Amino acid sequence: MTKRFFIVSVLVFSFIFAPLAFAAPPSVDLPSECTVVDTDGVPHTYSGEYLGICALEAARLEGIVSTYTLQNFSFGLFLQSLNGIVPEETEFWALSHNNVEASVGLADLVVAEEDIVTFQLTDWSTNTKIGSPVEFSVRSLLASVSETSPLSGGGGAGEFLEERLFSVEYAFDFLVAQQHADGSFGSLMLTDWAAIAFGVETDECNDACLAARERLRAYVGQVSVEASSATDLARHIMALEALGINPYEAPGSPVEALVAMFDGVQIGDPSLVNDDIFATFPLLHTGYSDADPMMNALVAFILSKQKTNGSWEDSIDLTAAAIQALEPFSKDAIIERAKEFLRRNQNESGIFGVNSFSLSWVLQAIGALGETSEAWKKSGVTPSGYLGIFQQDDGGMEPKVSDSDTRVWATAYAIPAAFRRPWNDILQSFGKPVLAITTSEMTPSNASPPGSEPVIDTKENISEASGTSAEQNPLERSSDTTEETESLADSQLALAGAAGSDVDGFETYLIPALILLFSALFAALTYPFLSRFLGRLFR
Template identity: 25%
Template structure:
């Protein structure tokens, strides 16, 4: 064998093997390097905090003529605001070195409502809260519609108004109509609107907040906007020349006597039929807290799903609610469903009531706080922020000269609030002072009942009279013998589907809010007629009642999120070629996981080429030298 030939062949074979190894190594190195680049790219994603910049005008000395743009520059520095001057003013494209590119732009919000002008045109008031947020214009954002219903004119806007989290109905009307066109009084419990666009409500008239055709149970400052809401501010005229009326002789045992009114009981079969129809309507939808109360007191079964949902909500919110009335309403609902609100998912909602800020929502918090404590005879410990005596005293002190109450404690009494307070105080009329107060309030309702023009107010009055032990089916207008009676009037709002609508002239379709109140009123009337107690008497069930709930260890924790396993790669065996379908894997990964390897391979390929070229040169030199040695 030719040793030199064998050596040359061996050398060439060795070089081929070495080049193959280097090629594989280079490709592997390239793939690792690509992954590193992809991870670095994920770290460079925009943080959420970089997408929002807020400026609280109250923290700055706002001068006349200051714009939102001026305050932004003052807050973060002119060097951190990039903008272009255009036909319509300054167009902000960069804030704090974050530039809006592609589909993104810097949106401007005033009091969490999308501004109607540019930042350099909006004149700031000292109580404004400004927000600049980077958003994608191709993604639909939350919005609401607004209408202002005056005496003879309805101002409905042709476009919707965008908003961000935390915006209230008060924020909406203030931004849309303008600071100078909104009149309001400021109380500890919130802002009370007295005038819009020059139309001022003077006693006994008032502006009412209506949400999606339903009278709101909270003030405009407390109602948080929800996507696609229809927010209406409605001017309510009270035609009575003397709404307050004559408080009457508070020493009378019962100021509304049979001689003054002619009460006539509604046929029990008619009431039962109306309750059954309303039950069908309620059960066809989502069961709420008030629905649970009416179902329980009507002798119907409260679906187990209601209590399950309450427990899930408590777990998600860690036992916390935004409003005190939420604690009170949920407490009543839990009792109706057979649960124990003093120990549900480890939380004591009753304690949260008697140690809560009851006056933050006006009289509503105190009224329903008292109802919640009385519902099952809950005791308050020494040192509680609110005991029954304090609640009762607070309500008595808030009664005005007309004998009625207003939700904000002002002198302008209203029938709804007065009826709710009567309902709360009625169980305590064994106290002389409370009895006198309730009698004066009943006289107030008697004198002003003719003003009732909607199902919700009629329902509250029926509940109040039934709880106070007074025949609810009284004429709306005692001076008119042909006047419709309360319960008959309430039934006139019921539709064939079993639901109720709010008010004539505002749509006749059934809605959950109106149905809820009317349903409770019919049940309260039935309890009164049958001598079976009051609507909100909901004693604790004996023993631990689960009402269809799963066992404790079977309840799914909504907070815990199980990791999602990616599916197995799909192997394609066609033509004896095995290909891994990575599409399914990438689509199944949760948001926040590692980015796909999309970094460029250009650098890696250049490195591989350079290495191969270098090896080739070295190999050429070695082979050349060996050839020269062979010739020698």
């Protein structure tokens, strides 16, 4: 009886639970094009093949994974966290393809229908697996946007779509509706990009938009950045400058922190170039001119990273950003090669990538090149017209099924793009703090009381005193700063010269007087001897 009961129990258990143990993993529809964003906020677009990285993004969109983060290294994108789990020092997310450890990274892993992609948290020091794997399969392969028929309802782009006017006012209305009560847009990264969008001067920012801008300005002006990357610092300084906030007066001294990351050759991570590209924007607007040794080093480093195909990291987005960064430095031949790379990567339907992220940065690059959107027209649609196609009826960018953060991000990118306005044209300029009078140069009339600090003045105050405008081109402002500082030094030297002129005159007459005095004494003492000598000589 006991043996029969045991056998029946095993059979029942097997029928109930065994299928669960061998249940197929969840599946995704895999597109051949996708855009992902790294931890520095830089989008990366992939197209032409069915890749593991697009499968991961598809899994996020379908809710199979909740979140993931990707860190950009010289060898490519690296999975930093998955479902909110960040590996410890000796751990990493191991990637497997059809239950075999992958020999390439996510961005290079080509997958097919019914393939299985697995991520397993692993401790490499002990070669042990930690927790359950994250796994999904490929249900079907989707055609790319350019291969499909036109989409309706403003959800995307297609070959035969008519271009649509982008509404800046509606885009601002969308951002206003997404703003938090404290004035932010959630994460500091999203808040910074929104600040840059609100920094665009336009009449299409209505009263509600202006009020949202002031709330955003109050928030950005008081938040302190504790950034581990140069890109985070650069983006935040850009946000401050876009809203007219002096970054030298911001909490956390972000300009000083960014400059401190310069190692004599480049800024931030030596294996990356995106942090150097983005550092040029805020630094050009904080008193560092194209003649500054640090800026020259940064530009040289950026130029050294351009590939033979004209791109930076084979990325449409980063190449468009580099064009904007290099334009003030008159690197025409380099920029022309980058422009040709963008031209080659504009597909036959006229779009760049599969969504609005790449398109927005390309439109800003087109503006930096001094060209019109019409000059880049393909299949009857301009890049500006495609921007309108991606805009939804609520004013936001990207399909409504996308998460709100993605739509806020894309919309913040799109507003400057609608005007083809590069970042350098949006950011306001602020001069370096200048030491107006040093302690050694103080005269009794202007000397500070004992124990007080020397008088410090800023570029803006000097400009105001001399009747010049403080809002000038960053390169001109640096030159003005030098001229004004030299003029101030000349004035101080002139004052010092006037104070010492009496002393110089006294010294001029003192020396001849002393010579005459010593001559008279010499004659008086030697007269008796000289008279005898001369008397004998002429007898």
